[in-house]
Amino acid sequence: MVIQAVLASFGSLSTTLVGASALPGVSSYVADAGFPTSAFSSYYYSPAQPTQEPQPVIYDPVLNYTFPHNLTDPETIPEENVDDPVLFPPPVANLSASQKRSLVDAVVANVTRIIVETNATESSCARCMNALAAAKPAALYAPELVPETLVSLCKQYALHSNATCEEDFAASTFGAAWTQVLAYADVQGLDGQYMCWSISKSFCAEPTTQPLDTTKLFPKPKPANATVPPPSGKRVKVLHMSDLHLDARYAVGAEANCSSGLCCRTNNFNRASPGEPLLPANAYGGFQCDTPYDLGLAALQAVGPLTGTGKGDDEESLAWTVYTGDLVSHDPQSELSQAYTMYAETSVYGMFKHFLTGPVFAALGNHDTSPENLDSPHNMPGPLGQQQSWNYDHVAGLWLHEGWISPDAARQARTHYGGYSVKTHYGLRIIAFNTDLWYKGNIFNFINSTDADNSGVFSWMISELQSAEDAGERVWIIGHVLSGWDGTNPLPNPTNLFYQIVARYAPHVIANILWGHTHEDHILLYYSHNGTVRDDAHALATAWIGPSVTPLTNLNSGFRLYEVDTGDFQIYNAYTFFSNVSEYDDHVFLPNATASTGPTFQIEYSTRDTYGHAASWSHADPLNATFWHRVTEAMERDANLVSLQNTLQGKRSVLSPNCTDSFCQEAKICYMRSGSVALGSQCRQGYGSVQSAFKP
Known part of the structure; x- marks a missing residue:
């Protein structure tokens, strides 16, 4: 049986690709040992061998400012943020x-x-x-x-x-x-x-989705004859990266198996061994750690060879890159600051510019602000409605500086919480929006929560989609926190509204949706009629959740490449690449140690080759929502296919649990068919993540 053979090949963590046809580039890339010092112009600390994470000097072209060494020095992690403004609501009366x-x-x-x-x-x-x-x-x-x-x-x-x-x-x-x-x-x-x-979850049950009045939601009804444009036959390569979570305070030799919090830090230990680390952190990262510079740069160096793209005159360029958020490490809030956030933004976007070809279209993640998760609606009184504008101004300036977006799109980003609408030179429109406006971790969403669009972000999105429909444009929507799956991440009312937006403008306008946040590799589907009938005839759109570069928690590191047609802007194949984090401890770099190579990134699987046979899918057809629904139907017939999806969800991590019982398999299929909290919450809970004790 094909699926059983596929599973067998994954069991040994071999480097053999499942269905290794038409690879975009080489099948594997081995990073050189040592740090690629050419990535930055100067350093506070630049080792000859990777015995300590380097400390590059990061100059911010928007702020005209060079970040000081003590901001990221692993030996001077702050215990309290004393630099950022603290804003309170103005008192309604002057009391003594x-x-x-x-x-x-x-x-x-x-x-x-x-x-x-x-x-x-x-x-x-x-x-x-x-x-x-x-x-x-x-x-x-x-x-x-x-x-x-x-x-x-x-x-x-x-x-x-x-x-x-x-x-x-x-x-x-x-x-x-x-x-x-x-x-x-x-x-x-x-x-x-x-x-x-x-x-406290013991106080109140989580509120459920409220009815939504859609009678005046859209300026025009959905055209009766709306159709997807035909493909052009020309394919381009599009990179999807997500959740890099740069840890500029990573400490080689620190505890990589700490008892709590972010590991590979000088201030976190294993309670069983507060002195010498039980598992000394290597230079490239670990399962309980965020991305050190060495791993992030190895991943970016691998993109060109693995995808068959480069900056040479005779090399193919990436058409564009989508980055679906989260640049900053998972520090406790007391160790974070606006400066640390802007450092990560400047550094990571600079690395993207250095290593990637083509423009990068980025969305903000819940960690890409300070305090983390928080973005206030603009309708709050006085300066409170603009308290995150420092961040929108900063990223808009960086994206404009790198030449990725226009001045008009930068103005949009400053106004729409870091969201913008931009038309690529291939003709595709990309709409990026800030999903903190529906994230459960953003407590500002608890103000006027009866309004599914209290922030106004969805009325703006509708206006952009309507303009795209009127102009005959195709659209990709990108964001960070996914709208559905098991329903545990966003609030129900805004995702219900978003589901109606997708139903109105897909598939003839919305070609694809891309999320991040979970750090895992999976998809979810949207259907017509509010998902009341979920079959291939009613499947409208697919959301692709990008695998993370960070290994946190208990995952391998990865990214994905899409083959996209420039006529219909649908995805015709997707290649996922990964690096086996369990091999990194073979490179434990302590003083006087040497190493011959850095981490290996390799192709993990081709989506079409892995799932196409099970879905009985023609090679000429795109990997659209109909395809993916048929994959879920194949999963209902063959539980081995669900186990395979579970393996791929964790990027083949040796720490991912198996999904072999009927409860898990039923839940996974249900999650894939759930594009909103309302639908995801109806699924059996507890199987959404392959990680243990993960707190995004």
């Missing part, structure tokens, strides 16, 4: 310091009474929302005192650990943002339910 303190003391007494008193007829959710209502006056009249009060209450009632209470509610981390939410949210309505659910 003693009046503010008296007010807060009274608030604490009221909240304590509500928490302590037992009412048999009152649910824990109602009690929590009543406590929020009692706390709201503090945010309105004495906002600067709220974070310390939240930390105190969190510790007193053991809502989290003491350290987590500080991390979640201190003013310099998320406390000021929580104060804003408390001031402006409807704490006894849907907003309050979300707030209580976020603070």
Whole structure:
């Protein structure tokens, strides 16, 4: 049986490609040992051998500023962010310091009474929302005192650990943002339910999708004769990279198997061995670590040979690259800052420019801001609606500086939360948007949550799609946090709205959708009629989730190449490449050690060769939503195909669990057919990720 043979070839982690026909470039690339010093013009620390992560000097062309060495020095990781502004809602009245303190003391007494008193007829959710209502006056009249009060209450009632209470509610981390939410949210309505659910899952159940009125949503009805344009027959190569998560504070020789937090750091240890590391970090990364410079540059060096592209006069160029977000490492918020975020943006985009051909179209991830996850809607009062504009201005300036987007698109990015609409020189329109506006980790989404488009990002997207339809353009939509799968990442109402947008403009306008965030390799599907009938006749669009460069957590490193037709802009093949992280510890670089090679990146699989036979798919047809739905039907007939998908989801990591029982297999198929929270939440839960203890 073909699928059994495929699985057998994957079991040994061999380098043999499944169906190795028509490779885009070489089948494997081995990076040279040592750091490619030509990647940067100068260094604070530049070793001859990879015994310590280099520290390049990063100049920011937008800020006209050179980032100092102590920002990324692994020996000087900050314990608290003291440099960034902390914004509170303006008080509704001017009270004296003693009046503010008296007010807060009274608030604490009221909240304590509500928490302590037992009412048999009152649910824990109602009690929590009543406590929020009692706390709201503090945010309105004495906002600067709220974070310390939240930390105190969190510790007193053991809502989290003491350290987590500080991390979640201190003013310099998320406390000021929580104060804003408390001031402006409807704490006894849907907003309050979300707030209580976020603070503790034992307080309120997660709210479900609300009905959406679509009668006035779109300026025009969907054309009855809407069809996908024919292919041109000309194919171009498009790169999809995601979730690089550069760790500029990575420390070679530090603990790579720490007990908690981000490993390969000087300030994280394994509790069983607080002295000498149990697993010393090598130069290229590990399963519990983010991407050191050596791994990120090895991946970028591998792109040209593996994809058959390069910068030489006689070499083919990438038509374009899509980057679906997350540049910054997974530090706790107390160690992050605006400067550290902008450093990662400047460094990574600079590396893209150095190594990749063609333009790069990037979307912002939830880690590409500070505090992480947070992007406030522009309709918040005064400066609060513009509190992340420093970041939108910065990335727009970098993208413009690198020549990837036009001045008009840069203006859009400054206005639309880092989102923009740009037409490539091949004629495809790419719409990038900031998915923090539907991410559960963004607590600003708990303000006016009854409005599925409180930020306005989707009305802007509709206007761009309508203009594209009127002009006969094809569109790719790119973002970071995926809209569906198991339903655990975004909020339900905005993804329901997005699903209606896809149903309106696919497949004749929207050709493809690209996400990141999970660090894994998978797809999800969108259907007509709100997914009430999910079969090949109703399949409209595919979302491709890009594999991450970072190995965090328990994954291999990877990226993907698409073969795209310039007529219909559909994908006709996809090649996924990976590097086996379990081999990196053969290169443990400690003082006086030497190494002959760096990491190997190799082709993992061709999508068409791996799944095409199972879907009975013609070689001339694109890998569209109909194709992928037929793959899921083949999975229902042959459980081995689900196991194969699970193996590929983790990029063949030796730490990925098997998916061999019927519950897992049923869930995986359901996830693939779920493009919204409403649909994904109907699936059996617990099988969405192949990682253990992963917190994106």
